[in-house]
Amino acid sequence: MTDNMRAYAGFKWVRSLVGSTPPSSIPLRVASGYAGSINGGSGSIDINIGDPVRLLSTGYAVHAAGNEAAANAAEDIYGIVVAVLPYWDGQVKTFGNRLPYGTAYGSVLERQSYVLVYPAAGHIWEIEVDDATTATTEAGYTALIGENCDHRLTTGSEPKTNCLLDISTHVATTAQWRIHNISQSVANQDFSGAYVRLYVTCNETQLAPFVTAGI
Amino acid sequence: MSAGVFESVIAHALKATLDEIIDDPTDGYEQKAIFPKWCDIGKMTDAYEDDLEMGGPGLASEVNEGQELPSGTIREGYLTRYIARKFGLKILVTDEAIEDNKYPEVIKAARRLKRALWKTADIDATNMLARAFNTAYVGGDGQPLCSSAHTLPNGGTFSNVMATPMSPSRAAFIIARSQVMKFPGHDGTIEGADIEAVLHPVEQWAVWEGLVKSSKAPEAGNFNEINVAYTHDFKLIPIKYWVNTTTNYIFQTDVDNGLQFRWRRRPRSTSWNENATEVGLYGISARWARGWSDPRSVLGCQA
Numbered sequence: 001m002t003d004n005m006r007a008y009a010g011f012k013w014v015r016s017l018v019g020s021t022p023p024s025s026i027p028l029r030v031a032s033g034y035a036g037s038i039n040g041g042s043g044s045i046d047i048n049i050g051d052p053v054r055l056l057s058t059g060y061a062v063h064a065a066g067n068e069a070a071a072n073a074a075e076d077i078y079g080i081v082v083a084v085l086p087y088w089d090g091q092v093k094t095f096g097n098r099l100p101y102g103t104a105y106g107s108v109l110e111r112q113s114y115v116l117v118y119p120a121a122g123h124i125w126e127i128e129v130d131d132a133t134t135a136t137t138e139a140g141y142t143a144l145i146g147e148n149c150d151h152r153l154t155t156g157s158e159p160k161t162n163c164l165l166d167i168s169t170h171v172a173t174t175a176q177w178r179i180h181n182i183s184q185s186v187a188n189q190d191f192s193g194a195y196v197r198l199y200v201t202c203n204e205t206q207l208a209p210f211v212t213a214g215i
Numbered sequence: 216m217s218a219g220v221f222e223s224v225i226a227h228a229l230k231a232t233l234d235e236i237i238d239d240p241t242d243g244y245e246q247k248a249i250f251p252k253w254c255d256i257g258k259m260t261d262a263y264e265d266d267l268e269m270g271g272p273g274l275a276s277e278v279n280e281g282q283e284l285p286s287g288t289i290r291e292g293y294l295t296r297y298i299a300r301k302f303g304l305k306i307l308v309t310d311e312a313i314e315d316n317k318y319p320e321v322i323k324a325a326r327r328l329k330r331a332l333w334k335t336a337d338i339d340a341t342n343m344l345a346r347a348f349n350t351a352y353v354g355g356d357g358q359p360l361c362s363s364a365h366t367l368p369n370g371g372t373f374s375n376v377m378a379t380p381m382s383p384s385r386a387a388f389i390i391a392r393s394q395v396m397k398f399p400g401h402d403g404t405i406e407g408a409d410i411e412a413v414l415h416p417v418e419q420w421a422v423w424e425g426l427v428k429s430s431k432a433p434e435a436g437n438f439n440e441i442n443v444a445y446t447h448d449f450k451l452i453p454i455k456y457w458v459n460t461t462t463n464y465i466f467q468t469d470v471d472n473g474l475q476f477r478w479r480r481r482p483r484s485t486s487w488n489e490n491a492t493e494v495g496l497y498g499i500s501a502r503w504a505r506g507w508s509d510p511r512s513v514l515g516c517q518a
Contacts, residue, residue, distance in 0.1 A: 025221075118218055
């Protein structure tokens with residue numbers, strides 16, 4: 001048994017559920033000084049490409065928490081971050097591959113932080129699982145197809161969410177993601193190892209018409 | 216990358232301020248591939264190909280004077296079907312990223328894709344070894360590559376695994392070669408083969424090199440005896456993508472129709488534009504089948 005090769009973190013867009021056209025990106029605002037509200041509110045976590053985010057009633061996007069925190073577990077997801085627009089670093093607007101936590105722009109809207117997201121719903125996403133015990137064979141993972149799972153955001157030594165699928169949460173009842181299939185990547189070399197990749201579709205999303213209530 | 220190459224993905228390449236781009240090599244990946252060293256590389260011309268095992272008639276009988284000759288026959292064994300599978304990948308790059316990127320070597324989507332696909336082919340081929348003892352991944356006879364119950368056309372089975380797993384050693388080679396030299400033919404009688412190479416995870420490189428490059432037996436207290444692993448001179452093929460074990464290894468024999476890698480279509484690159492979102496898309500795909508038709512081509516050790 002060995003862990004499978006890792007090539008990226010977070011959710012990776014695979015393809016649309018219908019059609020073959022890449023989705024149109026959606027800009028979402030991020031509040032001034034946002035510090036990364038994972039693990040039940042604490043954080044100091046950047047917004048990274050591949051992170052799941054949700055929309056607040058304020059109109060700003062924040063991380064969509066997963067199963068890592070009982071306080072705000074399994075929040076509905078709006079989209080997955082695919083890019084970060086230039087952000088205010090205190091002197092100029094800077095290009096970066098992540099939005100650093102605590103990026104503050106005050107009330108100057110010209111300096112406002114934006115991330116670009118692909119809508120979570122309607123697409124197939126690839127994500128690595130977070131343990132090597134819930135399923136240990138291809139047949140074991142096959143049996144999970146059609147069930148639901150939450151994701152999990154964890155902090156590491158870097159300000160990244162290290163988002164994984166919390167595979168031990170698999171249930172037939174409601175959860176954030178529907179296990180759509182086993183990823184067909186050959187990176188899934190050893191199903192008894194960690195970081196097996198699965199295809200998922202979003203099950204709990206903020207997008208209309210999946211949720212008809214307003215945010 | 217989550218979805219594609221946006222400007223923020225290559226943020227540091229938007230101005231010419233860098234000295235070096237530190238990245239994986241993309242040159243010559245076709246030549247660097249390992250699987251051609253241990254797979255028979257072929258071509259397919261159809262959606263699938265079938266290899267059929269035939270056996271018989273076995274041995275002749277003693278016949279008395281004036282007695283009719285006894286009849287023998289031949290028999291079909293298992294069918295191995297090679298179905299071409301398609302592998303592919305695309306990279307999406309926004310027009311803005313292409314326009315503003317100052318370093319061609321940062322994006323080089325086509326070269327990255329080519330590297331990815333050749334590496335995929337290598338890993339997919341290696342999965343035959345990584346799953347060689349796994350009954351969930353079988354060949355035409357319903358057995359994994361290395362099994363103690365491979366079928367014979369006329370009934371019965373044979374083994375191409377070492378009965379007693381052994382770490383790499385001269386003794387292991389002696390026992391393995393003896394077993395290979397008595398492999399049954401497709402008619403069930405002893406046919407025999409010989410060892411040509413050992414396929415092993417890279418972690419075993421030192422023990423195998425020490426074993427095959429010593430002219431005398433490498434065991435302490437036995438240095439006057441010739442080293443049969445040296446005199447036999449078989450190839451060592453370390454396989455870096457074989458990562459699910461550090462202890463298994465597989466001897467490859469001179470039996471034909473062993474581990475196969477058959478191209479239906481070699482890697483083909485393509486690119487197109489999505490005008491509505493103004494993104495460029497670079498794609499690559501290939502079709503191949505891999506497997507084995509005759510498990511006598513290997514002897515496995517699950518140490």
